[in-house]
Amino acid sequence: MRTKKDVIKTKTLWDKLCNSVSKKHNPLEGMTKEEAIEEIRKVREKLWEKKFAARR
Amino acid sequence: MLLVVDSNVYIFGFGLVKIPACKNLIYEVIENRKLYTLRIPRTIVEEVRFHLSPEDFSTFIRVINTLTTIDEDFLIPFELGAKYEARGFKPADAFIAAYTEWVGADALVTENRHFLSQNPELPFKVLTADKCLKLIS
Numbered sequence: 001m002r003t004k005k006d007v008i009k010t011k012t013l014w015d016k017l018c019n020s021v022s023k024k025h026n027p028l029e030g031m032t033k034e035e036a037i038e039e040i041r042k043v044r045e046k047l048w049e050k051k052f053a054a055r056r
Numbered sequence: 057m058l059l060v061v062d063s064n065v066y067i068f069g070f071g072l073v074k075i076p077a078c079k080n081l082i083y084e085v086i087e088n089r090k091l092y093t094l095r096i097p098r099t100i101v102e103e104v105r106f107h108l109s110p111e112d113f114s115t116f117i118r119v120i121n122t123l124t125t126i127d128e129d130f131l132i133p134f135e136l137g138a139k140y141e142a143r144g145f146k147p148a149d150a151f152i153a154a155y156t157e158w159v160g161a162d163a164l165v166t167e168n169r170h171f172l173s174q175n176p177e178l179p180f181k182v183l184t185a186d187k188c189l190k191l192i193s
Contacts, residue, residue, distance in 0.1 A: 017115040021070040036073045048148035
């Protein structure tokens, strides 16, 4: 059972993450939403190929 | 409501590309944990990892661990993924669709237009973060 305290803790962690991410190099900087989605899809395909290769 | 949130929604939610609906959806899931059940496979976790520093990834895992547990990919029957590949999905997208069906999710939340346009007859809804927020609020 999650308490109000748990919710606050999770929100604080999420905010900390967003704040930290905003201060670092952004690999998707300058991209439109569609361009970023394509970039994320490329990573997905790459990781998936690696996963399959490891199982062969 | 059982939701599978795709990696792009988390990544946009961090603000790597600012899509307010993605951030707001994550907040909604955190704040109303009783109303929503979140499920996540290892593949999505790995995709998110690729875009974060090790330290930030560790924080992401702490967030996820407060919301749900990570499902290992090998649990999902191969045949289910093959079914989606036969319907024209790319292998990795087919896996996400298979996973969403396997957990019995009500919706896959994604900004990926390939999912959105690919198939109208899925056993789950495919929603953008914005549409999901409108549906649940």
